[in-house]
Amino acid sequence: MHDDITLTTGRATRVLTERIWPAVHGTSVPLEVEWHALPGEPIPPADGLALAMEPYEVGTPWGPAWGTTWFRLTGTVPPEWAGRTVEAVLDLGFDSSMPGFQAEALVYRPDGTTVKSINPRNQHVPVVDAAVGGERVELFLEAASNPVLLGHDMFRQTQEGDVRTSSRRPLYATRRLDLAVFEAEVHELALDVEVLLELQAELPAGPRRMRVLQALDDALDVLDLQRIGETAAAARAALADVLASPAEASAHQISAVGHAHIDSAWLWPVRETIRKVARTTSSMADLIDRTDDFVYGMSSAQQYAWVKEHRPEVWARVKEAVAKGRFLPLGGMWVESDTVMPSGEALVRQFSQGQRFFEREFGLRSHGVWLPDSFGYSPALPQLVRRAGFDWFFTQKISWNQVNVFPHHTFWWEGIDGSRVLTHFPPMDTYNSRLSGEELSKATRQFREARRATGSIAPVGYGDGGGGTTREMTGKAQRLADLEGSAKVRWEHPDAFFERARTELDAARHGDSAVWVGELYLELHRATLTSQHKTKQGNRRNEQLLVEAEAWAATASARTGADYPYEELDALWQQVLLMQFHDILPGTSVAWVHREAVERHAAVTAGAQDIIERSLRALVGEGDVALRANPAAFAQAGVPALGVGPAQGPTAAASTLTELDGGGYVLANDLVRITLDAAGHVTSAVDLATGRDAVAPGRDANVLQLHQDFPNKWDAWDVDRFYRNSVTDLREAEKVSAAVEGGVAVVRVHRVFSASSLDQVLTLAPGSRTLEVTMATDWHETEKFLKVAFPLDVRAEHVAAETQFGFHQRATHTNTSWEAAKFETSMHRWVLAQEPGFGVGLVNDSVYGYDVTREVSDDGVAPAPGAPDVTTTVRLSLLRAPRFPDPETDQGVQTHRYGLVVGVDTAAATEAGATFGARPRELRGGSAVEPLVAVAGGVTLSAVKLADDRSGDLVVRVYEALGRRASGTVTVAAPVAGARAVSLIEDDLADAVVPVTDGAVTVDLGPFEVRTLRFARA
């Protein structure tokens, strides 16, 4: 037989695209249209419906960037459409080559109830299912003319990302605002043909593919292209047999869940996300009503809270669908946050605020953590996920790795403490599936655990303003439920998938291969540790201040009976948690978002400071005694952790400052001796106890280095490896001066470089091992990366970097492609390079990125008696200057504080990091305050607060910070009636009663274990 497969597929493709799909809405009449354009911010829907309207002609350009236009559409169903299904077809000027990221609208009835949204690939609005003819139609559109920022010109610099700089020209022109007959049978035919066309493209040569092709030819032979509506049923009959042929017994099982990844802010401000969520949820409630088995999953309590506050009518529909088990609250977090940079306490609050909201509003909890898109995952997460009461973890992002292909899709992920959580990555490598044949085939082909496990998850739908799942996707799922040659598709809750996966993998749990230990490092988007410095600085500052505010407020409540500010603290935490969203904290949003983030962080700081001041005032009482409050988890300046003591002068001798002949200075105290050259670089930093110099021989430290930094893609996100190939050391100093001020040795350096300048103040305080650097940079660079380098005389195979509730170790070499790919990595408050007996740490107040390299000189080795010189260079990442999506990223004055800590081990580095950003507060009052909670024996305090349930119970969270076992005590200096161990989100645990003796409990902790205790007040 002569055969030409391409002839059939070409024919079917053309007929489907040019004839069948366009015939779905066959007959149409134009609607009458009026409009009212709002230049400024959105208004409540009730006000929009009441606006005075002007006549509008289809095709008229509408919508400047970030504007809102209200349209009123009216018409009458023609009498000859009696018995037919009638829809409105509304094309606002969409570019359907992109599913989202452009104009969108929410459709209202005159009474203010919503129908659904319209989006580039979802342009229909149901009007009447069986018309009688003559019905009056009246619809309102709240249309948002959001600019396309990431379209066909990817990563091109643009001013459209902030309403303050965006253009005022209209961006869209409507194409079609019609009433039309919906031809259901044609729609079904289109889906039949599309599913079969996509299926055959993935099939090997063989009988199944041939029969599908023949069926397509047969169907097209009976389809009259001039009378598609009348002949669609006959064409479908020709396809019925191949569509009825069941899947193979071992076909891959797809667990589909409706999805719309809506970034809580990104290329649009938070206020637009509020509307994006309302639009998509309205459409999903409509689709749930029109289907039997479709389920839609949505994460982020914050997004639900927005719908509740801003669109109560949509909220009622969401609540109803949740109650029916069709709308699935996922993830249990406040937002889909970054997980690399937030502190341990902040991640705990993501879980507690999220789960409390779901519990309060829906009477349910999420069982898994849903983070498809965050940029890498901290190795502390498995423990936190498990201790917050979750059973599973979901992401997809690691498929974006530049170099290494991740070896698992369903696996046990083990964290720094040994906790394991069942984790899944969809092998179809997308969280915006449309259930295409290609995606299903890819899932089947790539699935790494196919020897044991039977299926994978597919999040199905268009995100970010695409409107979520479409009726075409649910129609395809129906056909793909049991189809020969395809993976099988069924809608189900991810919980059901994970339950099955757990059983299937269980045999492997302690045995073979499906385990990954340590961080899930994303080999991409490495610059998100540095971009938008002020957003990061605000995060670090407020995480500390809120923990401090809770501790002082809890102490004030216990000691003075002061009211604990539950509502204020919740509101402040929720702001910080929102700003940890995975495009805000990483610095990858438009200027508008970061401008607001800086403002929101400033407001949180003010709120937290207010709570702290009120609480401390209540605690110390009236008086004029000079006092010092210590907000850190470690004793400082003679004051115990979370206590208030008398302000004493320094107990150590003043630091000295010696000017060297020929330029340069020596700063010294009882512990260290630091030598600076005439330009302010650190040429040596000697630990007086050991005589060891931290700085590598012949090198200098605290050297600022400027790199060209123009990544191939994703400007704010990425730094590409080649950035290291060109570097300028900023060695020139315009001015250097030095003095001893109040016992502290101080050197000031002013540098001018490129288009920028900076001032550094280097200080060595009495009794301190830390050379502290306070830096203000007037930054006016383009596509540059600023680092500060510390070449250390330390032979270290690994460096340790703080993460949540502990640290992890990363290799300093690049033996494998996995290590080579980690050329820019994350830290919290400290990073440490050490040999047994001598270590050097770097601490910081707002830095998250660093890199480490090693150099070896073995010239002095055999036959000479010397040892090789091994230099470990640690560099902190300070500033970048990408131009997309915010063209002004980080321009202007930026401040940093960091310190070189000489002669420390892990414990001392942990303490130095914790105290560096939590310095004592000076105040005046009546008397000192004994800490409410004290710990001993290798236990570190993390939080002291009152319980979220407002019972007045005291909650204390502690952890083991050093990766060893600890046996210690937690003592409450207030009457307590008993103690219990609780989960991270303060749920009771089984057998959790902890014996209390004189207010003290004993805690035995494993390496990096986090323990939460709840004390009932007596």
Ligand SMILES: [Zn+2]
């Ligand atoms: Zn995202």
